[in-house]
Amino acid sequence: MGKIGNQQMLREINKSLLLHLIYQHGPVSRIELSRQTKLSPSTVSILVEEALREGIIYETGTSGSGVGRRVTLLNIKADSGYVLGLDLAGAQCVLLNMRGEIKASRTIPRLIGETAIWQELVGIVDDFLDSCPISRDQLRRIGVSVPGRVDETSQKVLRAIPLQLEEMNLGGFLEMTYQVPVSLFNDLDAAGFAERFNGVAQxxxxxxxxxxxxxxxxxxxxxxxxxxxxxxxxxxxxxxxxxxxxxxxxxxxxxxxxxxxxxxxxxxxxxxxxxxxxxxxxxxxxxxxxxxxxxxxxxxxxxxxxxxxxxxxxxxxxxxxxxxxxxxxxxxxxxxxxxxxxxxxxxxxSWKELGAAVGAATLGLHHIFKMKMVD
The missing domain is CATH 3.30.420.40 (ATPase, nucleotide binding domain)
Structure with a gap:
């Protein structure tokens, strides 16, 4: 990889680091981001301005009082995108904004068998998205929870006995349909994560x-x-x-x-x-x-x-x-x-029947804001 490629990769890594910290700790100042990342104030400023222009983050106001210098705080812009969460076992779907807040939820028909999922799932998801006050290009990611074993790398359902599924390329199917990244999770892992993230197990x-x-x-x-x-x-x-x-x-x-x-x-x-x-x-x-x-x-x-x-x-x-x-x-x-x-x-x-759907969507949201690493 040439010098320009290395610089671009480093830029993306640094930007993902900043967005990750804003997502985790926002509202937060540029000064605090520089302190935590050890990036220079000028580098932080350049990357923050880029994210502001893209509409991913916004300036929430200022902090500080008295004669000291007031600093501007940054946070993730909630309506800059949305994540869909599907729970195929509990038959629930939810829509989260980029701050992890539920904007819509619905009980959906319980689909059993590969044929039913191939034929009916897209129509069910389309109907739910059409009822939400968002445009399709605002959908950033889909998280799906499944009652069984999944391969999170290939996004395949390896085996889900309650749904009568085996070796189903569900992630690839949804990615091709909606043109956004899709992540598959075990439903209990997803529900447990929802409780740890903002439920009874924080x-x-x-x-x-x-x-x-x-x-x-x-x-x-x-x-x-x-x-x-x-x-x-x-x-x-x-x-x-x-x-x-x-x-x-x-x-x-x-x-x-x-x-x-x-x-x-x-x-x-x-x-x-x-x-x-x-x-x-x-x-x-x-x-x-x-x-x-x-x-x-x-x-x-x-x-x-x-x-x-x-x-x-x-x-x-x-x-x-x-x-x-x-x-x-x-x-x-x-x-x-x-x-x-x-x-x-x-x-x-605390999340009751919505747990697995909320967890799948939240895990998907974490993928968006995770720190990029050098391969």
């Missing part, structure tokens, strides 16, 4: 995230790094499979037809009724719910003893009834009792 570096909903699984973060296991299979908790929304609702309908005779109830509504009736009445449902709590709590307690995380985050239908959640939490603490000096905090996910 500032924590070791945590366990458990989802029991239309799918089941766990996301594990140890010392700020996602733990996937030797073959990418960490977090598979098939022992909880009987409690996923559809399977449990179907069994309850079959075994207790006199209670769940209303055919108009959705699977989630069946589980809500199960929790309400099982918590307040004696009888078969009370025993059924008690056995479920015993099983879930024993497993979760074992996880806490083994990993000793800073926090356990639960999500899915098990968090949607406060009395049930309190009972489950208390039972988990019994299994953890006398093991550690203090009990592990157990909290419901």
């Amino acid at each position: 500032g924590l570096s070791t945590l366990v995230y458990i989802l029991i909903d239309y799918g089941v699984g766990a996301g594990i973060v140890i010392n700020d790094k996602i733990y996937r296991g030797s073959s990418g299979g960490a977090g598979r908790i098939r022992v909880f499979s009987p409690y996923c929304t559809e399977r449990l609702a179907l069994r309850l309908r079959q075994e207790y037809p006199e209670v769940f005779s209303d055919q108009g109830l959705t699977s989630k509504e069946v589980l809500h009724k199960f929790m309400e009736d099982g918590m307040r009445t004696e009888g078969p449902l009370h025993k059924e719910l008690g056995a479920l709590v015993d099983h879930l709590s024993a497993y979760c307690g074992a996880i806490l003893q083994f990993i000793n995380p800073e926090q356990l985050i639960l999500n899915g239908w098990i968090t949607e009834n406060q009395a049930f959640f309190d009972r489950l939490t208390a039972k988990i603490r019994e299994h953890e009792a006398n093991v550690f000096e203090r009990p592990t905090p157990i909290k419901p996910a």
Whole structure:
């Protein structure tokens, strides 16, 4: 590479460093950027002016008081672009601006199988984007969360059993359709990241995230790094499979037809009724719910003893009834009792059903503002 090429590459690296810091710490001054990056004030000024002309950042005002010099602060311009987040398991989509704020969200049809995704996904995404107050050229990136294994380099879905997918080039398909970069993520990794970035786990570096909903699984973060296991299979908790929304609702309908005779109830509504009736009445449902709590709590307690995380985050239908959640939490603490000096905090996910979609979009946003490195 010639001298001009080297200079251009260095310029791009320095500019990405500045944008990364503005994204992470804005509003921030040019002086502070120079101090943190060790770049000269003149270099910072030139690159900042370029970003201002491009509309990526803007001057938010000044800071300082008294006789000292006031400095102008810089921040990312929120409406300079947008990131789409898709959760194919939870059937949700969200649109974030460049500051990570949700501008729109929607529940979408749940698509099962490669054929359904090829034929219907683009129409669903187009309909959502058309309802948003943005132009298509403002879409900067797409993040997709999938309930299974993905190759984040090739952007392929390797295997997603709940969606009946295997070796699907989903990322390439969406990139070709929308002409923007696409990133694929495991749905539990994405949802856990959403909680760490601006949810109940901000500032924590070791945590366990458990989802029991239309799918089941766990996301594990140890010392700020996602733990996937030797073959990418960490977090598979098939022992909880009987409690996923559809399977449990179907069994309850079959075994207790006199209670769940209303055919108009959705699977989630069946589980809500199960929790309400099982918590307040004696009888078969009370025993059924008690056995479920015993099983879930024993497993979760074992996880806490083994990993000793800073926090356990639960999500899915098990968090949607406060009395049930309190009972489950208390039972988990019994299994953890006398093991550690203090009990592990157990909290419901703050993002609820939007977690994986918000996490996928936020991870996509981080890709936009990550620091470029020399290959």
